[in-house]
Amino acid sequence: MTEPARYAVWAPKPERVRLVVDGTEYPLERGSDDWWGTDAVMPVVGARYGFRIDDDDAVRPDPRSRFQPEGVHGPSEVVDPERFAWTDESWTGRPARGAVVYEMHVGTFTPEGTLDAAAAKLDHLVELGVEFVELLPVNGVNGEWNWGYDGVAWYAVHAPYGGPDAYDRFVDTAHALGLGVIQDVVYNHLGPSGNYLPLYGPYLVQGLANTWGDSVNVEDPEVRRFVLDNVRMWFRDHHVDGLRLDAVHAIRDTSRPHVLADMASETDAFSAFVGRPLSLIAESDLNDPVMFRPREAAGYGLAGQWSDDFHHAVHVAVTGETNGYYADFAPLSALAKVLESGFFHDGTWSSFRGGRHGRPIDRGTSPTTALVVANQNHDQIGNRAAGDRLAATVSDEGLVIAAALTLLGPFTPMLFMGEEFAASTPWQFFTSHPEPELGKVTAEGRIKEFAQHGWDESTVPDPQDPSTFQNSKLDWADTTSERGTAILRAYRVLVALRRTDEAFVDHRYEANAVRFSEDGRWLVLTRGLLGPTAAPVHVVVHLADGTAEVPVPDTTGEVLYAFGDVTVPDGTASVQFDGRGVVVLR
Secondary structure (H helix, E strand, O other): OOOOOOOEEEOOOOOOEEEEEOOEEEEOEEOOOOEEEOOOOOOOOOOEEEEEEOOOOOOEOOOOOOOOOOOOOOOEEOOOOOOOOOOOOOOOOOOOOOOOEEEEOHHHHOOOOOHHHHHOOHHHHHHHOOOEEEEOOOEEEOOOOOOOOOEEEEEEEOHHHOHHHHHHHHHHHHHHOOOEEEEEEOOOOOOOOOOOHHHHOOOEEEEEEEOOEEEEOOOOHHHHHHHHHHHHHHHHOOOOOEEEEOOHHHOOOOOOOOHHHHHHHHHHHHHHHHOOOOEEEEOOOOOOHHHOOOHHHOOOOOOEEEOHHHHHHHHHHHHOOOOHHHHHHOOHHHHHHHHHHOOOOOOEEEOOOOEEEOOOOOOOOOOHHHEEEOOOOHHHHHOOOOOOOHHHOOOHHHHHHHHHHHHHOOOEEEEEOOHHHOOOOOOOOOOOOOOHHHHHHHHHHHHHHOHHHOOOHHHOOOOOOHHHHHHOOOOHHHHHOHHHHHHHHHHHHHHHHHHHOHHHHOOOHHHEEEEEEOOOOEEEEEEOOOOOOOOOEEEEEEOOOOOEEOOOOOOOOOOEEEEOOEEOOOOOOEEOOOOOOOEEEO
């Protein structure tokens, strides 16, 4: 086994650092680069260790700890990063752009809430036809359960999930089944409990906070290296195929190149070394194509970014909700613009933000698949007052329409766990902070967040109540219910269509066109306009009650996919939801 060469820690702030290994203390020597180390004791796999800083007798975890078996406040455990016997040598991977992605929270995906239990369910994803599973953050976090975005041990895999060994088993199993793995990571802030990094050095910029806490000091060379090494760790040691970068708009960096460009550069270099595609996808609220513009064109060179505009437009279309940030998306023209142009806010006025927002995408040079879209995701469900899914209020027809726009549209589609079988369980915001005061502040903060949406405070569950977590677990019996069976069948058909019709994976903006009726509440998305041999394909959706007569261009030799109650003017067909939600007209 390849064990760490020596104990070492970067700590420019303290005057004295002592190493404690299995209860025995050793003094450390400061190097000229502010790295402290010792040759008095060599790391042994399984040893528990930590550091005493200055005159503090408390033992603090290693900032680069690979495992926190006793939680984020306990000692670190020595882990050999090359200990795992991988069997994925033949895995060649695939680019994330254009693939079907499935977002999963390990703790609520199965009753057990572990990585091994999730791995045992991966056959379900294979049968569904998805190509990537995207895990919400799995790094060390305070308490037993959490969404993961309060993480403080960036290099460690959360112990209740099974730790690093279970994580590697999960990735190895996924690769054996032909599934890529994308890991959600958070580099914009650290959680409120268990963050000991400021004791060691200037990891945070004090007084320069984002929504969730003090900003990470990525302009400091060593802190920047701490972040970039973490990026490399997931690819090198855990064999993941991509990273989803949480809320990059909250990363403060005035240096050039931007830290995101540095991440992309290092990822591309390592991709060339291992000989398989590796992808970085940003969650960004900026609506700025700089995220996925090539670095040669002054962009950051990421594979893509999430598009909230798509979610908002589809959500309003199938639910009619127009409160809060949904207000700008009330007309059907908003959905039409998103489908044709990528962003709705591309320099337009945002009433929710009170100003102009976003920049237009260069449709001639940027692929549509650089945008990752979803009609449901952890944020958009979990940040509702009751954590209710679309299935709680939307009809079967509405669910399939939302799925069709997501899976047959021009972007990279992402599904949120359970939506494919109309999960009856909510997905709520939950925490398990051991500190009562922190739990109280968290619960009160959630109630305040919902004031501008006009939601009833009494419907907001207590994040600290264990039932909030338990209620959010998937009920796999839903897959065999009458409703779940019908929706699951529809999803499988829709995913399969992407493999059987070239038009549905055409990534050129100019290959798509939209026609719609604001009054009639119907929309026709035409895909594959530039196909050299195959005819264009029309996706027709009707978003109102009753029957809509939808004018469709000449369909000779084409295939028409219709969702809702639709009549084609030439009288050849009347299309109604049939349990699959998919009707093929030839």
